[in-house]
Amino acid sequence: MTFDRKDKSDSALLNFYKRLLYPRMVEEKMLILLRQGRIGKWFSGIGQEAIAVGSTMAMEAQEYILPMHRNLGVFTTRDIPLRKLMAQWQGKITGFTKGRDRSFHFGTQDYKIIGMISHLGPQMALADGIALADLIEHKEKATLVFTGEGATSEGDFHEALNVAAVWNLPVIFLIENNGYGLSTPINEQFKCKNLADKAIGYGIEGIQVDGNNILEVYDTLNSIATSIRKYPRPVLIECLTFRMRGHEEASGTKYIPQELFDKWAAKDPLKNFEQYLLEQNILTERLVQEISASFKTDIDQEIEIAFRDQEPTVDIQTELDDMFSPYLFEATEPTGSPREIRYLDAITDGLRTGMTKHENLVLMGQDIAEYGGAFKITDGFVKEFGKARVRNTPICESAIVGAGLGLSINGYKAVVEMQFADFVTCGFNQIVNNLAKTHYRWGEKADVVVRMPTGAGTGAGPFHSQSNEAWFTKTPGLKVVYPAFPYDAKGLLLSAIDDPNPVMYFEHKYLYRSLSGNVPSGYYNIEIGKASILKHGTQLTIITYGLGVHWALSYLDENPEISATLVDLRSLQPWDKETVATAVKTTGRALILHEDTLTCGFGAELAAWISEHCFKYLDAPVMRCASADTAIPMSKTLEDSFLAKSSLPDTVKRLLAY
Incomplete structure (x- = not known):
């Protein structure tokens, strides 16, 4: 492996080495903990560290990076404390997700890192949106998003690259081509010779680099990022590398030929760079030992602190509340004509x-x-x-x-x-x-x-x-x-x-x-989750929304002898349980009307809730009036028969007759 230092100082090269060594040592510690049974799962990036470290060093601190589950070097290079990362991996309350998600499935605005979800490809579109915001603001920034060679087969890959190309978004799409998607080799994943060639189809630049050469990765990313900050456009980079461990440790590596391991072991990014620095007299064996010893002490301390952190406590209300970002609705009445x-x-x-x-x-x-x-x-x-x-x-x-x-x-x-x-x-x-x-x-x-x-x-x-x-x-x-x-x-x-x-x-x-x-005219608002009562009656309550509201109004206008309370939900999540309960308790009968098909339509949830919470007030079963359990036909005659409106009169009669 040939390294070109260009104009980098000795101290800069030494920093590259330390940044490369630290995640490797963390990974090796994780494998020990895994064998000891102190952790349950690990996705190893051993052998691929040069990509995560080199590319992260090429980005500015306030630029977003969207990594994958094998990119520990992104997080360590952004100087996230190891105790915080370890707490995340162990599901501690002090982790980024408070024990709600695993490994690198998280984001952090403090470090401008947006983690993946298990579906791999979707994060590339997020990078488009992040870059679009910078573009609209006229900020000279780049966004870096990682993906693997396997995810290049997903539709999300195509869609994200196409949008970025059409909109000239300053996004670096980085493919880590490590040869395998879990156990599926690349010859069973795509037909093209090089993944970088896919860029041609989107009218953008495609570059292939040695992903195990940290200086090549850094210099390439630095050059591209510098350029697209000034002249916004997406670039596709394919980093060739190899996964020296299993997809995750439990899956093993028996499906990989030994000659591949031998070939790539000789290309180890850390060992090769270390040897280069030794030859350049930037490193000495003694300095290597000192750096390693210092890192080992730090890693051991940070990990043990995280192990002692508190486990999440069970509080279902907190869990429910945290499904949504806090928001205090402030009603604004209309003032315009x-x-x-x-x-x-x-x-x-x-x-x-x-x-x-x-x-x-x-x-x-x-x-x-x-x-x-x-x-x-x-x-x-x-x-x-x-x-x-x-x-x-x-x-x-x-x-x-x-x-x-x-x-x-x-x-x-x-x-x-x-x-x-x-x-x-x-x-x-x-x-x-x-x-x-x-x-x-x-x-x-x-x-x-x-x-x-x-x-x-x-x-x-x-x-x-x-x-x-x-x-x-x-x-x-x-x-x-x-x-x-x-x-x-x-x-x-x-x-x-x-x-x-x-x-x-x-x-x-x-x-x-x-x-x-x-x-x-002008601004006003309506609180999400508040229903509207359109009619008050005594015989039954009709609960509906959307077009069903107008079906109900028309039916009641045509049948003035029926006294019904009509509730327009307006919001389905959250929905106004209090208003529904009050109406049902007053009339003793509930009919749920909606345009959706009957089976598992939203009316099923309403019916279950009313039966559970208002049962003693009911004089009849809760009834649903919904559309037929078929696809929606085009013919007007067939469509009219399909829709719930056609069965509303009979449903009301059955409910009132019970």
Whole structure:
């Protein structure tokens, strides 16, 4: 291995050595502890330290790095105390995740490190969002994100690189090609000769380096980072290296030919660099021993301190509270003059008001810029707020939701539009595993609203008509709102934007142009989690939301002899248990109406809760009126029969007759 010191001083080279040696010694200590049974799991990066250390040293201290689970050198080079890292690995209350997540699955704003989730690829989109915030702020910064050769097969890899390329984001995508994804060799993972060549398809630079040569890694990363700070653009780097241990220790290495171990043992990044420094008379054998002894003492002390740290204590209320970033809602009543506008225009007005109030708010979605969106909700926004904040996206829901989280991490707010709620499946992982869990895991907000044009009634068929709110109401960490009126649509949207937590905002497409109402100009808000009582009655309570509200109103208008209390939930997570309970106790009968299919729809949760908490007040079973358990047909005749509205009269009659 050949090292080119360029203009580096002896002290600088010695610092490289110490930075390289320390994580190696920590790793060796971890393997001892594993054999002793004092720790339960370890993902070893032995043999790959030069990549983590060299690249981290090339980045500025306030630039974000998004590492993987084999990048201990990133954390040690950023000088995170080992006792803190050890507490994290052992699930102590003093760890970054308070015992809620493992190993390197955490982030820290103090050290500008954003950890991965187990799905590997999604963190690359977060890097896009972080870099986008810097770009909008005109900060000359770079962002570094790691991935492995296995994750380059994931759609998240493609989406993140494509977005970064289209938007000229200053992101360094670093692939650690260590030859194996767990046990699968690279010849079974991809066909191209070099992963760096994938850059060609995105119109960006691709560079391959010797990942075991710390100076080559540092010099390459330093040069690229310096360049993209001034001339923002993404660069793909492939670092060739080898994993000298198993994927994790329990998996072993029997599937790897011995000749590969022999070949790469000769390329050990630490031993080769140490030998180079000895030959250059920068190191001596005595100095090596002194440095090692000092590190050993420090490592042993730090680890034992962490072992003595407190274990998490069980407090379910704390666990529940920590699902969300703290936020104190302050009600603001409307002061502007009301005007009659459509449901669609109320959403437009809410977005415009939010964009004016929050200068750090970015809108992202397909066709939302000059075209104004598929439903024209953002028509004119580019002229008003500029393309930096109103961004057309490629068709890549996962990357855009992830970029929204990256924006939030770097001080921005994001509203992401799903062109249709049905398309959210393509971004599902980012929502339920990244947005929903981020605050619980390491205390970081996820300030993202996902707009969900939803529902049937327009003959749009199985892929443009689903009511999929139940996918998210059962996911802890997400707030879910579903306004039925223009007034609520604006007020709830503004509350969702203000709230630093992830909010799924469902807006019914059928109501866009068919429903109008008085909406005040200017800013006002509606508390998420508060229902609205639209009618008071004595015979039964109808609990509903979205288009179901209008079905119920129409039915009750057509049947004035029925005395019903009508509850519009408005919010599904959290939902207003107090209002529902009071209404049910007053009437003694409860009917839950929603557009979603019957089985496991949100109504099932409502019915279970009412049965459990209001049973002694009930004069009849809780009944549900929901759509058929089929996909949504396109034919108007079939769609009308599918929807819950068709069975509402019979359900009411059965409930009243019980």
